[in-house]
Amino acid sequence: MARGLNRRQIGVTSAMIDSYGELIFQWSHNIQTRRGDPVRELDFEAISAQRHELGLSDGQIAERIGLSEIQVMYIRAMMERRRFNTTRFARLLELGGGKRFREERFMAHEDRFHYHDDALALRDAMTFDPARTRHYGEQGWWADGTLSGWLARHASERPEAPAIIQGGEVLNYAQLAARVDTLAGGLHGLGLGPGDVIAVQLPNLTEYLLSYLAIARLGAVMTTLYMPHREREFETLLGHSRARAIICLSDAGGFAAAECALNLDLPKLQSVIAVGAAAPGAVAFADLADGSPSADQMKLPCPVAADPFLLLYTSGTTASPKAVPHNSHTMLGNARLGVGEHLLGPDDILLSAPPFGHLFALYSFHMAMSAGAANLLLPSFTPPALAATIEAGGATVLLAAPAHMAACLGMGLFEAHDCSSLKLAILSGSAVREEMARAVAAKLPDCAITQLWGMTETQGGLYTRPGDGIEIAAASAGRPAPGAEARIAGDGELQVRGSMLFPGYFDNPDANKSAFTEDGWFRSGDLAAEDGEGNIAITGRIKDIINRGGVKYNPREIEDLLDSHPGIAQSAIVPMPDEVLGERACCFAVATDPGIDLESLCQYLLGHGIAKTKLPERLVLVDEMPLTPTRKIIKGRLSLPLED
Amino acid sequence: MEIDPEEAKQAVLEYCLRKGALAAGVADLGALERIAPPGHRPSDLMPKVKSVISLGVGGQTQGAWSVPAKAMGYFGSTETRAYTIAYGAAFFIESKYQKPSIYCPPDMDNEKGPRVPLQSLKLHAEVAGIGARSLAGDILLHPEFGYMYFASIFTELELPPDQPMAENPCPAPSCVSMYRQIGRTPCQKFCPVQCLSGHIDEAGKQAEMHYDMAACAEMSQQYEAVPAMLAEAMAAEDDQAREEALFDPDNKMLWYKMSVGSGGLLAQCFECMRVCPIATQSPMADPIRRAIAKTDA
Numbered sequence: 001m002a003r004g005l006n007r008r009q010i011g012v013t014s015a016m017i018d019s020y021g022e023l024i025f026q027w028s029h030n031i032q033t034r035r036g037d038p039v040r041e042l043d044f045e046a047i048s049a050q051r052h053e054l055g056l057s058d059g060q061i062a063e064r065i066g067l068s069e070i071q072v073m074y075i076r077a078m079m080e081r082r083r084f085n086t087t088r089f090a091r092l093l094e095l096g097g098g099k100r101f102r103e104e105r106f107m108a109h110e111d112r113f114h115y116h117d118d119a120l121a122l123r124d125a126m127t128f129d130p131a132r133t134r135h136y137g138e139q140g141w142w143a144d145g146t147l148s149g150w151l152a153r154h155a156s157e158r159p160e161a162p163a164i165i166q167g168g169e170v171l172n173y174a175q176l177a178a179r180v181d182t183l184a185g186g187l188h189g190l191g192l193g194p195g196d197v198i199a200v201q202l203p204n205l206t207e208y209l210l211s212y213l214a215i216a217r218l219g220a221v222m223t224t225l226y227m228p229h230r231e232r233e234f235e236t237l238l239g240h241s242r243a244r245a246i247i248c249l250s251d252a253g254g255f256a257a258a259e260c261a262l263n264l265d266l267p268k269l270q271s272v273i274a275v276g277a278a279a280p281g282a283v284a285f286a287d288l289a290d291g292s293p294s295a296d297q298m299k300l301p302c303p304v305a306a307d308p309f310l311l312l313y314t315s316g317t318t319a320s321p322k323a324v325p326h327n328s329h330t331m332l333g334n335a336r337l338g339v340g341e342h343l344l345g346p347d348d349i350l351l352s353a354p355p356f357g358h359l360f361a362l363y364s365f366h367m368a369m370s371a372g373a374a375n376l377l378l379p380s381f382t383p384p385a386l387a388a389t390i391e392a393g394g395a396t397v398l399l400a401a402p403a404h405m406a407a408c409l410g411m412g413l414f415e416a417h418d419c420s421s422l423k424l425a426i427l428s429g430s431a432v433r434e435e436m437a438r439a440v441a442a443k444l445p446d447c448a449i450t451q452l453w454g455m456t457e458t459q460g461g462l463y464t465r466p467g468d469g470i471e472i473a474a475a476s477a478g479r480p481a482p483g484a485e486a487r488i489a490g491d492g493e494l495q496v497r498g499s500m501l502f503p504g505y506f507d508n509p510d511a512n513k514s515a516f517t518e519d520g521w522f523r524s525g526d527l528a529a530e531d532g533e534g535n536i537a538i539t540g541r542i543k544d545i546i547n548r549g550g551v552k553y554n555p556r557e558i559e560d561l562l563d564s565h566p567g568i569a570q571s572a573i574v575p576m577p578d579e580v581l582g583e584r585a586c587c588f589a590v591a592t593d594p595g596i597d598l599e600s601l602c603q604y605l606l607g608h609g610i611a612k613t614k615l616p617e618r619l620v621l622v623d624e625m626p627l628t629p630t631r632k633i634i635k636g637r638l639s640l641p642l643e644d
Numbered sequence: 645m646e647i648d649p650e651e652a653k654q655a656v657l658e659y660c661l662r663k664g665a666l667a668a669g670v671a672d673l674g675a676l677e678r679i680a681p682p683g684h685r686p687s688d689l690m691p692k693v694k695s696v697i698s699l700g701v702g703g704q705t706q707g708a709w710s711v712p713a714k715a716m717g718y719f720g721s722t723e724t725r726a727y728t729i730a731y732g733a734a735f736f737i738e739s740k741y742q743k744p745s746i747y748c749p750p751d752m753d754n755e756k757g758p759r760v761p762l763q764s765l766k767l768h769a770e771v772a773g774i775g776a777r778s779l780a781g782d783i784l785l786h787p788e789f790g791y792m793y794f795a796s797i798f799t800e801l802e803l804p805p806d807q808p809m810a811e812n813p814c815p816a817p818s819c820v821s822m823y824r825q826i827g828r829t830p831c832q833k834f835c836p837v838q839c840l841s842g843h844i845d846e847a848g849k850q851a852e853m854h855y856d857m858a859a860c861a862e863m864s865q866q867y868e869a870v871p872a873m874l875a876e877a878m879a880a881e882d883d884q885a886r887e888e889a890l891f892d893p894d895n896k897m898l899w900y901k902m903s904v905g906s907g908g909l910l911a912q913c914f915e916c917m918r919v920c921p922i923a924t925q926s927p928m929a930d931p932i933r934r935a936i937a938k939t940d941a
Contacts, residue, residue, distance in 0.1 A: 025858070029759065029760070029857055030759075030856075030857050030858035030861075031854075031855075031856055031857065031858065032781075032782065032853075032854070032855040032857055033852065033853065033854050033855075034777065034782065034850075034852070034853045034855075035851070035852050036850065036851070037776070037777065037812055037849070037850055039679060039767070039770055039771070039777065039808070040770055040776050040777065040808045040809060040812060041808070042672075042675055042771075042808060044675075044678055044679070047678075047679055055857075056681070057681040057682070057683065057684065057756075057760070058756060058760070059681065059682055059683055060681050060682075073756060073757065076757075077757060080759075080858065080868060081868045081871070081872070083858060084862060084866075084868040084869070084872065085862050086862070086866060086868075086869045086872065086894065086898075087894075088836075088837050088859070088862040088863040089863050089864075089866070089894075091836035091837060091863060092713045092714050092717065092836055092863065092913050092915075093712075093713075093714055094712075095712065095713035095714075095836060095913075095915060096710075096711060096712035096713035096714070096715070096716060096915075096918070097710055097711060097712050098710075099712075100834045100915075100919070101834050101835065101836040101915060103838060106836075
């Protein structure tokens, strides 16, 4: 094959290129300096004097430094090739038509789109079935909505509309957008960028939502920590998520969260951002939120709906936590479609009783952001605080767990406070007892009560609609959300799929193997029954099934009865191993009557028609149950004490 | 045949103007021969050359300034129009005066690489007095016509030379004012690759002009990109890396430019001219104003 000049032919060595290259490059036309205006003035002396600065030809350079012209040409070409940078063209793409280049505002292509390896690994986990992706796109279930896009739209269209209400202080959408923009710029200043995981452990404060929105604006990924999480959970979850930063309180009710995070041996955790008092070694949230150049000023690229933006850990009621990644398609698409189903609008005021660390609360926020509604914040749940916040803030929509409502009912708070502003209460987070739902409906006659079933993996999967009435809402979790499909398998398990479904657990192939059926449906682990009208009732958990010598039964019904016993505040029945029968039932209970015993409980159950084979065979009294943020009992953490 | 050099000059220059040139002049051949480096002198191209005629045509249409840079970079150049006039002028001289003439090839010297021209059309125009070097990388500017594209005619017809322009319109008063305030002129400030710098003296004249042509060319003339792409593909560790080296969006763009053309590689990005008051606001720089002036006349 023909080949051009090679350096051996013309006597050029690598050493010559290294030695003369820079000089030749500088003297050539590549770098030009002109002093005065000698050519126009035909000042030949000046032209001659500054010839090498004006740019010499290869022949002229050769003469000056004692190389041959062809050698100079070769070395110059090599230097031009080595220094050549193809990315400069990108600078042109946004210029012209009134836009001007500013070095300080320019962000190089490689910086703009740089992802860390961990961020790419998380993106790799966002794998969807191509046929279903196409279907969701064609149906409009997956669109371009992102939190930052929604925020920008509301700030532009309804800047004065309230976005966040906390303790009488109102932040409108324009103010919220400005603060988020600044905070996102601050986070960027810490070296955080698209795809980076940022953990948040905060109560339901304005700072939580600012953080979430700023993380979303940055294109980063939020992972949540519950407020009760301590060092062990920090280490496990921050390590597994490869979090690069955490935003937490400096003092979380006696727990020095920021200090705890700083002391962790997690090399990837580069920044600890403390809300509240200064924490040595931590970045002050206030500094980031107030003093940073904004994301828009820095022209940080906005995320798109396909970008992962949430990495949530399952509530861990049955096993070690699993990481659930979501992008805006799955999560915000589900919320957007839910707005219409729940009859929400921009004038609504949404209040979440659970903390934002739990997806049910984020569902409330996502819907509010989709609708441009207001978020009324309850920093920390107590029954009186919830009722007072509804009254003071004029909440129109309440999202609460059954335990939240039961507590308010028990304390008579719906009578003590004016809750007439409520038009909708969505109950979810744990099993809804029928009597409790009816009782709430009776106390809030102008408020539609609905029930929702969802998981971290699905967000709002099934729900009753406001027009269904209490008969359906008390007895079932309703019908699939738009874009969702549900089926009940032969063993009674509820299985779902659809546009809201997560793609699979992050970095947990074993969990993924068992989580999906061969035909792609997600195994919820919940037992369900359908009423013939399409409404699906959740009847228990597969893992809660007691298998007593081959006789399997769901303890949910027995737990409901025990919870109505006057001497029991809360109960949970779990299987205990048995050499003969395989499993027997053990009842854990928080007693209000210290004299309660197994015998009296069994008599009570028998009196209510429970079969003898389903009676608990051991009673363990505990001071309190381990609870999820939605006050669901974490049965996996109930450990059997040794037999007396 | 007796030829009056002055009359001939007037006839040739009038021909150029009639055919669409905004300005035309005759460069001093002796000066060109002294200034141009060996191999690039007019006589290196045409040994019996007696005169070098330079002409300039207008830059973009007025509307072009409002389009994005990436579009303007492709359609902004109007040099082919200048070459057409020069080609016609060479014929005109030969048919009218029977003196061998050529229109000077504007191309690169194909033995010296892609950024080395055979002849400097800029030098011809400057010595012919139809443009003066600006702080914007020595782009020639004219106080009346802004910036132009140039073409040259070499001829054995001897014509009396013109003088270079007495004054350099660059920097404009507004640019001097800006320089006094921030230390940079508009072209220096807004260059996307920051390839321009320099100084203005106390009298408001150019003291120094620095032009990093390599940086400018990196953006607009990407001759090295394709071989670099091939080298990267050859050194790729696996199929995916090889595929990306050849077909990622940036590289596909380069293939497109090299194969189909899409206007070819850019000559410049025009951002320095977009913000130049001489280029955009000189009385006859704007084609619309030129048309109005013609109508009024």
